[in-house]
Amino acid sequence: MNRNNTFGRLLVFIVLGLIIGGILGECLGMLFGQLGELMNAGGYNNVVHNFFVSSFNLNIGFADRPEPVILDLYLVRFAFGVGIKLNVVSVIGMILGIYIMKWSGGK
Numbered sequence: 001m002n003r004n005n006t007f008g009r010l011l012v013f014i015v016l017g018l019i020i021g022g023i024l025g026e027c028l029g030m031l032f033g034q035l036g037e038l039m040n041a042g043g044y045n046n047v048v049h050n051f052f053v054s055s056f057n058l059n060i061g062f063a064d065r066p067e068p069v070i071l072d073l074y075l076v077r078f079a080f081g082v083g084i085k086l087n088v089v090s091v092i093g094m095i096l097g098i099y100i101m102k103w104s105g106g107k
Contacts, residue, residue: 009101010098010101013097013098013100013101014094014097014098016097017090017093017094017095017096017097017098017100018086018090018091018093018094018097019090019093020093020097021087021089021090021091021092021093021094021096022085022086022087022089022090022093024089024093025052025053025087025088025089025090026052026053026087028052028089029049029050029051029052029053030049030053032046032048032049032052033045033046033049033053036048036049051088052087052088052089053087054087055085055086055087055090056084056085056086056087057083057084057085058083058084058085058086059081059082059083059084060081060082060083061080061081067081068080068081069081
């Protein structure tokens with residue numbers, strides 16, 4: 001890696017690709033769901049809608065619990081945990097983000 005392609009820059013492009021791809025996947029799923037209703041092609045939950053909307057969910061808490069751990073200090077409540085939701089278009093967006101980062105380095 002040269003000095004233009006740092007780890008932070010890679011992380012930003014991956015996260016932006018995942019976010020934009022996830023939003024685009026949800027929008028495409030909604031569009032194809034509506035088209036399935038209008039064209040009488042299986043209703044709203046047709047195969048194409050489910051392809052774009054179905055996702056892999058990963059929730060990480062602490063102590064082998066999928067829900068976040070909550071620390072209640074009476075005045076302030078903290079929740080510790082991470083949730084990841086990936087669909088097909090978000091993975092494509094991540095790959096596209098890495099590709100754009102590779103060719104946008106400049107000199």
